[in-house]
Amino acid sequence: MDCKICNNKTLDILELESIYYYCPKCNLIFIDEISILDSIEEKSRYEEHENGHENQGYVRMFEIFIKQVIEPYISKTGLVLDFGCGPGPVLGALLKERDFTVDQYDPYFFPERVFEGKKYDLITSTEVFEHLKEPLQEMNKLYEHLKKDAYLAIMTSFHPGIDDFADWWYKRDPTHITFYNSNTFKEIARKYSLEIVFEDGDKYCLFKKR
Numbered sequence: 001m002d003c004k005i006c007n008n009k010t011l012d013i014l015e016l017e018s019i020y021y022y023c024p025k026c027n028l029i030f031i032d033e034i035s036i037l038d039s040i041e042e043k044s045r046y047e048e049h050e051n052g053h054e055n056q057g058y059v060r061m062f063e064i065f066i067k068q069v070i071e072p073y074i075s076k077t078g079l080v081l082d083f084g085c086g087p088g089p090v091l092g093a094l095l096k097e098r099d100f101t102v103d104q105y106d107p108y109f110f111p112e113r114v115f116e117g118k119k120y121d122l123i124t125s126t127e128v129f130e131h132l133k134e135p136l137q138e139m140n141k142l143y144e145h146l147k148k149d150a151y152l153a154i155m156t157s158f159h160p161g162i163d164d165f166a167d168w169w170y171k172r173d174p175t176h177i178t179f180y181n182s183n184t185f186k187e188i189a190r191k192y193s194l195e196i197v198f199e200d201g202d203k204y205c206l207f208k209k210r
């Protein structure tokens with residue numbers, strides 16, 4: 001199987017309930033096609049998530065994201081696309097409170113393609129990349145809709161490496177199918193004209209379009 005990011009030959013990780021492929025070059029891990037849920041099943045899994053404002057932990061998660069990834073690097077407000085915002089667009093509301101203008105898109109919950117013909121100062125994509133079956137297809141789309149010098153802020157849990165992958169909690173959600181680490185994001189930056197402004201090796205990566 002070829003890596004979905006860098007086309008290098010992957011290795012199989014076989015001792016698990018599903019087959020995963022690991023790229024020794026960029027460290028992407030992705031699940032075998034056969035284990036990917038169909039979109040109806042996937043949507044019903046998302047609806048089980050408690051993503052509304054009533055969930056305090058969820059709001060707090062985004063407050064921390066804004067404090068660590070947005071505020072230190074992005075000083076002026078502008079037009080934001082929250083790509084894959086989910087059923088209760090909490091991050092968008094928090095960014096609006098900070099005077100950003102926010103467009104929301106989610107293939108299941110806000111399917112209108114509001115980003116067509118527009119370019120953004122900031123695109124946020126939180127808890128989305130782990131769900132992507134074809135990450136480069138989505139990256140092409142996001143890249144195209146960034147202005148020059150604009151930012152792409154990603155939140156996803158970085159995988160712990162193949163030795164600790166078997167016991168890693170994050171992969172137990174059957175909608176989580178693709179996993180990254182710092183090397184994978186470096187490879188993505190190389191493929192596009194992107195600079196990594198900040199990444200913490202754990203959850204966050206902030207790219208800037210050159």
Ligand SMILES: [Zn+2]
Binds near residue numbers: 003006025026027
């Ligand atoms: Zn790779």
